[in-house]
Amino acid sequence: MNSTFTISLANKIDLIPESERIILKSNNYKLTLSHLQPGLKSAFNHLKHSPATLSDLRQLVVETDGIEGKDKFDKYLQGLTNLGWICHSVYPLATAIPMTGNYQFNYPKIEDWQQQTFTLSRFGYLHQVNGEMILESPQSQAKIILLDWRATALITKLSQPQTSTTLIAGIPDITEELAQQFLSLLLATQMLSSETENSHLIQWEFHDLLFHSRSRKGRHSNPIGGTYRFLDKIEPLPVVKPPMSDKVIELYKPDLEDLLKTDVSFTQVLESRRSIREYGENPITIEQLGELLYRAARIQEIIDKEKMGQLSRRPYPGGGAIHELEIYPLINYCQGIEPALYHYRPDAHELELVSEWSQEIEALVTEACLSNGSQKMPQILIIITARFNRMFWKYQSMAYAAILKHVGVLYNTLYLVSTAMNLAPCGIGAGNSDIFAKATGIDYYEESSVGEFILGTKKSS
Structure with a gap:
């Protein structure tokens, strides 16, 4: 040691x-x-x-x-x-605090401090927590509290390769011996770059590795899972979002008993499911949209849990039965519905008008078309949002990761139902949350788009 x-x-x-x-x-x-x-x-x-x-x-x-x-x-x-x-x-500069069990503090052995250069890892980041400046990295099982402004200055200089001699230039009252101890602390906690980066690490981006490491156990000591940290502090949001408009369109409800008799088999649906980017000349109908939303996303049951608030059951799974996701059909071409942005009310099975056609809505459709790699504008763009505080009220560390998993299972449910209905579905990899916020006037941090799904009729074979 x-x-x-x-x-x-x-x-x-x-x-x-x-x-x-x-x-x-x-x-x-x-x-x-x-x-x-x-x-x-x-x-x-x-x-x-x-x-x-x-x-x-x-x-x-x-x-x-x-x-x-x-x-x-x-x-x-x-x-x-x-x-x-x-x-x-390393006083008076920094303290390394372990965040996990099975902690590895690897004491470095440097043969020639004058020749070896050191650089901060591209995954390292500084942030303020409770009045302290903290250095963290998803590669490390420790966090480093910087105790002195000179430690922050040293970290800043390490954005470029430094020897222990060049590192202290211009920073008062830091000896080379102290700088070497500080570098040793950073090396022992995996905060500095390796001379040759792990080949598996090269393709990782900073935000992806940070999100992966902090939303799972193993490399942090943050509370994780259902901690109910806002219980008795903040009222949980209701399961159904308050009405957004008095302009409402009732949707068609299919007969589930008839569908049980006439639907194609589940195996056939699974085997034939594809992402389809070409659409038929005749647009989707209001009845087809109503059937899809009823089968995939309606509220089947609302469950009242005293202090825990309201939960619900829906055709697709949701962690803790919270169901924070909302659906906004952006209608471009649909028989029976005027082009505009609507919100789906899963309790009443109806659409409510959010916004008439606008520059922002045009941008959302165009963005979806570009992301989809299609030459044709989508007939319907289903924008999926999350009411974040539905999840954040209960969960810590993994709440946003769970939201994205919920988007995935909703995608899959929409895919399977669309396939059973012989429609043309396609999930989109990325969308623009800021444009959605401008189009709706909804606070970005309250509710934001987290997924997009294109829907249309199939092109004739």
């Missing part, structure tokens, strides 16, 4: 001293160290209350317990490090 870092117990760990043992506790784990000699007990108390270097702690143990105490201390310390309970600091 490197003895130049100052080490300490993480703030999240409670230390309870008893006669011949010490109990260490985190939120979900308890560790008892029994039959401890006085030197070991003193060293662990230092870890919690008076951070020190490894060499100082070893000396403290040896003076009281002898050389055998040092070996035992090193063994305990390695175990605590692996649990993610030990912080490493």
Whole structure:
């Protein structure tokens, strides 16, 4: 172990001293160290209350317990490090705080500080949290708190390759030895670029790797899943969005009993499902749109859960039965409906007018056509939005990831129903949420488009 870092117990760990043992506790784990000699007990108390270097702690143990105490201390310390309970600091610049168990703090070995250059990883990022400047990376299992403005200045300089000598130029009161310790801390926590990037990492973009690592367990200590952090603080949104207009179009409801008798088989639907980008001369009808939405997206049942708010059941699955997604059919060509942007009310099975045709709506249709790679304008563009706070009220860390999964299952349901109805469906990979916000006047952070789906009639074979 490197003895130049100052080490300490993480703030999240409670230390309870008893006669011949010490109990260490985190939120979900308890560790008892029994039959401890006085030197070991003193060293662990230092870890919690008076951070020190490894060499100082070893000396403290040896003076009281002898050389055998040092070996035992090193063994305990390695175990605590692996649990993610030990912080490493380079004062007065920075502290590395582990965010996971099974933590790896890899002490670097640099042979020639004058020749080797160092650069911040392209995945590293700085942000402010509770008044502290934090350096994080989806490659790391730790976060680094920058304790001094000079640490931020050093990070800024590391946007370009630096040796330990060039790094300190222009930054007051930073010795080369201190800079080397700081670089060692960054290396040990995977915050710096490798000379040769992992071949599997080359194709990752910054935002993709960050989203992947922070919406799943393993590389962070953030609460994840259904934590209900706003329970008794903010009222959950109702399952049905308040009316957007008094201009309403009632939609056709198919007879499900008849469909059970006449529909093609499920296997045939699965085997024949395709993304279709060419459309027939005759546009889709209001009856066909009504049947599609009824079969794919209507509310089948509303469930009232006292403090938890309203939930619902629909033909497609939704995590926690929350169903945060909304459907906005943008009608371009449809027999029986005027071109405009509408909102689908899944409880009443009807459309309500959101906006007459406008420059923004024209842009949404054009954008969909370009994204689809088609020469023809779509007959109907189904814009899928999320009322974010329906999900954020309950879930943490993985809420947006779950929203995208819900978009996927709604896509698939629309695909399968469209195929069963002999229509031409096609999901789109990306859309413009800002144009949608301008077209509707809806706050971008309250509700925004998260998916688009094109629908039309099939071209005659």
